[in-house]
Every structure is written in structure tokens, then in C-alpha cells.
Amino acid sequence: MDRSMKQPALVYVDDDFSPDGLYSFQRNHFASAKAMGWARVTLVQDSHPHPGRPEALSDETVTIRGTGVDTIISAVKALQTRYDVRLVLTYPGQCRPGSTLHDDLAAACAKLDLPQRDPKSLQCVNDKSLMRARLADRNIPSARYATVFDTGGLQQAAKDVGFPLILKPAAGTGSVLIRRCDTMEELSEHYALFCRKFAETPLTADFAGGGRIALIEECLIGIELTIECMVRGDTPHALLVNEKLHVSYEQSTVLEHLLITPPTSLSASDVSTVKRYAEDVLRAVGLRDTMVHLELFLTADGPRAVEVNPRVGGFDVPTQFRELLGIDPFETGMALMRGDVDEDTCAGILSRAEQLNDAYAMFVLYPPAPGFVTGLTGLQEAAQQEGVLHHTTHLSDDYFDISLSERFVAKFWTRVKDADHAWALYTQTCEMVRVDMATGQPRQIAGVA
Structure with missing residues (x-):
């Protein structure tokens, strides 16, 4: 079929396995795509624990096995026989732990001659410690900060940053597990809570590609x-x-x-x-x-x-x-x-x-x-x-x-x-x-x- 005769389509790769899901990004873009007359297609992994969610948002869903480069290319090429695929998107925030979707999607879109996001810039902004390091390299002032991987680094991080300070996930969303701490006792208590709750809190565990890393930063006043x-x-x-x-x-x-x-x-x-x-x-x-x-x-x-x-x-x-x-x-x-x-x-x-x-x-x-x-x-x-x-x-x-x-x-x-x-x-x-x-x-x- 000639491309001009095909319906434009927005394709979304669903990599969200969390119990609740961060679906506002997909929902909002699909609503705009529908208003423009585009079809809305979701690529859903066969291991997805909640396939009903993307099905409810889409005109069509396609089951795929994993989200590797070749898998995405194959699925999109099959869709291109029926649609004029304009964009292939996924949630631009953190991926699931162990996922390389941003890199794989960028590589697939490059081979398909479709627009893509730069995975390095996404990684830079999604990891708040990387973002602050980049700003420091460019002499752009930001908050003092330190990263903490375990309890052993807590005391030195507090000394480097100073009280009051903010403890938060280095990568997370939804303002989850964030707390202002005014003393070492408060910091120790909240870090213990952070460690206990991290794995069971979907908005951190399911969207923290780098793992359980805490960011301690200056409590800014202004x-x-x-x-x-x-x-x-x-x-x-x-x-x-x-x-x-x-x-x-x-x-x-x-x-x-x-x-x-x-x-x-x-x-x-x-x-x-x-x-x-x-x-x-x-x-x-x-x-x-x-x-x-x-x-x-x-x-x-x-x-x-x-x-x-x-x-x-x-x-x-x-x-x-x-x-x-x-x-x-x-x-x-x-x-x-x-x-x-x-x-x-x-x-x-x-x-x-x-x-x-x-x-x-x-x-x-x-x-x-x-x-x-x-x-x-x-x-x-x-x-x-x-x-x-x-x-x-x-x-x-x-x-x-x-x-x-x-x-x-x-x-x-x-x-x-x-x-x-x-x-x-x-x-x-x-x-x-x-x-x-x-x-x-x-x-x-x-x-x-």
C-alpha cells in the first residue's frame, strides 16, 4: 500500500511492569495522536504482568518477546505494511532495572529512519547525580550533593553536604521517599526507612535503572x-x-x-x-x-x-x-x-x-x-x-x-x-x-x- 494511503500511527513500547504504572505519558500522547487522526499501537512484552492496561489505551496491541533492537525493528516493519508509522516512543524517564530500552529503541529507530531520543541525555537527566555532575563540569551552579550506596557512606556525605539536607532516590519519580533531615539522627532514621521501603515502592524500585542509590543534597533556601x-x-x-x-x-x-x-x-x-x-x-x-x-x-x-x-x-x-x-x-x-x-x-x-x-x-x-x-x-x-x-x-x-x-x-x-x-x-x-x-x-x- 502506498504510504500516502496509510493511516499515520504512533507506536508506544510498554516497558512498565509496576503494579500501578506510569501511564499518564502514554495516555496523554495517545489522546493527542487520536485527535490528529493517528492510530495508537502499543508493543507489549509477552511477559507483561498487566497487559490489560496498554490494551485499554490502544487501538491495537502487538505482543513481542523482549525489547531488543531486532525485536523492535521486526515489529515496526510489520506495522509499516499497514500504517505510516510516524514515531515510536516509550516513557522517557528511568527504565526498569536491567533494561536497556532507551539504547535499544534509539538504535532501532536509527535503522528504521525514524526520529529518536538520545539515550545518553536521557540517562543524564534521569539520574540526578549524573545531572549535577554534568552541571558542575560546565560550571553551572547547582546544589551541593553526594551519592550514598550503603550506610558506610552516610556520615561522610552528611559532612560534605551539611545540614539541613534532603535525602531522595538518585533516580525515582512521584516525589517518593524524599525527606528533609536536620540532624544525623534523622538522616540515619530516614536512610534506614529508604532502604526498607525501596524494593516495595513501585515508583522507586520499578523506575530506578541504577538500583538503590540515595542522593543527599543541600536543602536549598529560596x-x-x-x-x-x-x-x-x-x-x-x-x-x-x-x-x-x-x-x-x-x-x-x-x-x-x-x-x-x-x-x-x-x-x-x-x-x-x-x-x-x-x-x-x-x-x-x-x-x-x-x-x-x-x-x-x-x-x-x-x-x-x-x-x-x-x-x-x-x-x-x-x-x-x-x-x-x-x-x-x-x-x-x-x-x-x-x-x-x-x-x-x-x-x-x-x-x-x-x-x-x-x-x-x-x-x-x-x-x-x-x-x-x-x-x-x-x-x-x-x-x-x-x-x-x-x-x-x-x-x-x-x-x-x-x-x-x-x-x-x-x-x-x-x-x-x-x-x-x-x-x-x-x-x-x-x-x-x-x-x-x-x-x-x-x-x-x-x-x-
Whole structure:
């Protein structure tokens, strides 16, 4: 069949064997692919313990044995007899331990003459210790840090970094097993918890390709920000800056509650400074043709990177892109990979990003205690408040425990006058909405919605 007569297709290689799965990346890209008229095909390993999940998201699934280069090439070539395969993607975060999927997929796509991500740059940003080492090599300031492989290295790491400090997985996701420690006693206690919980926590064990490695880093003091970026070719562009107005440190996680854009605590000069810094960071780590979610602090000594994620941010960041910049960030990300974002399109996005004046806030609600969430009382009344543009719920049958992972039950996207208005709207919503809970033992550890 002539290629012009075939339906375009997005192919996704599913390497996620965790109990809950990080399927928002696939789900969001498949939704955008469907809107563009593309078929959605998933390559599912024959050993996949949860094949029903990718089946529910796909127009078609193809069973494969392993994810080696030849296996991927063979499966995609078979699909090319029926589809015009435009892209082959997988989750760009950490692979399963022992997996070489990023390397294998890049090699397969190169032989298939399809766009690919650079596995070395993915490894650099997915391992926070490698990312910090790369920044140090390029003389880009970042937080002091040390890596810890066992209890024997704990004392020296604490001495090198200094208290207060943050202990977290060197590679992980969902703000899992993160804790601020102010004393050696707290650090020892949390490291022991980190070691006990690591293997049974899917968002670390199943997405930590390097194994059980802890990162100890300086506890940065300053204004905490997220920056949503676009990299066209090898040129990065910082687009949206969000200020975190409310963040809480729980037993073994960090929860973000309330963010506002544009950042109200920053001057125009500050915004320019953090954007330039973010672009320097992205040049250093080598990401190309992708959307990026970058987190940093603006300290008294200047910006300091916390993490770089080769994907669109969570919460209502996709809504920000759609409503403030007029683009679907997932469609744009795929267009970047294919080289389909021309200079005029890029210039238009940058122009709209520079002209943002009105303030918008996003916030989320968490369960008050571990347990099963049975419903939300008062949600509709809260959604009718002036300034609320829309809301979504994130309920499931899973066990919620915010002491271990960042798992919210509802999120709100709002238009506000300023930070005080954002705080008032968030506080009022927390008072209006009751999270109804049921007690019981967890059936499984919940992941990130």
C-alpha cells in the first residue's frame, strides 16, 4: 500500500511492569495522536504482568518477546505494511532495572529512519547525580550533593553536604521517599526507612535503572519554581514559570499544593535570570527536540537546579499550554521530535509566552490520612467559586498514602488577581471539600495519578 494511503500511527513500547504504572505519558500522547487522526499501537512484552492496561489505551496491541533492537525493528516493519508509522516512543524517564530500552529503541529507530531520543541525555537527566555532575563540569551552579550506596557512606556525605539536607532516590519519580533531615539522627532514621521501603515502592524500585542509590543534597533556601521549556533542535526556550506557593514535607515525600504563574515574588529581571539559567542547564544536559519540565530554586546566590524531566509537567501544566500559549504540548512535543516545528511556529509560541500578564493558579487536594477514598463531598460547590475555571477528580480504588507518594484526589485551574487571591481560593476550597475515607489495609501501593 502506498504510504500516502496509510493511516499515520504512533507506536508506544510498554516497558512498565509496576503494579500501578506510569501511564499518564502514554495516555496523554495517545489522546493527542487520536485527535490528529493517528492510530495508537502499543508493543507489549509477552511477559507483561498487566497487559490489560496498554490494551485499554490502544487501538491495537502487538505482543513481542523482549525489547531488543531486532525485536523492535521486526515489529515496526510489520506495522509499516499497514500504517505510516510516524514515531515510536516509550516513557522517557528511568527504565526498569536491567533494561536497556532507551539504547535499544534509539538504535532501532536509527535503522528504521525514524526520529529518536538520545539515550545518553536521557540517562543524564534521569539520574540526578549524573545531572549535577554534568552541571558542575560546565560550571553551572547547582546544589551541593553526594551519592550514598550503603550506610558506610552516610556520615561522610552528611559532612560534605551539611545540614539541613534532603535525602531522595538518585533516580525515582512521584516525589517518593524524599525527606528533609536536620540532624544525623534523622538522616540515619530516614536512610534506614529508604532502604526498607525501596524494593516495595513501585515508583522507586520499578523506575530506578541504577538500583538503590540515595542522593543527599543541600536543602536549598529560596523561591521554589518550575519552568516549562521547549527545545527545538539543540536550542532551548524557557516558556512558562510557575512559583510554588505551598509545599509541605511529609514523612517520606514532598507534596506540592499551590502554584501560580506568572511568579508573583519575582521581578521581571528575576524571571529573565531564571529563564536564562534554565536554558543553560538544558544546553549542558544535551536534550534535543523535546518538551521539558525543570524544577529549581532562586536562592540568594542565584538559581539552582533541582531536577530536569524530559516531559511535560504534571498538575494542570497541559492546561497552561493550551489556554495560555494556544498549543497542545504533547502534539508539539511529537512535532519537535519529527522536526515539524518551523521557525515561525516557534516564534509565535515564544511571543505568546512573553506577553502573559494575567495570573493563574493551580492547586490540588490530598487525602487527610492513609486509606481508601470513597468520594468528595462539596466538590461541586467549590467548583462554582468565582475564579475557578475548571476542575478534575483523580479517584481510584487504590490505597492512598501521601506519607509515601504524591497522590492527589482533585485539581483546580483558576484565574486569580494575585498570590493572596490564590491562597484565599485554595484555603476556601480546602474548607469546602471533604475527602470521604474508608479504613482498611492497602491492597497495593498507589502510584501517581
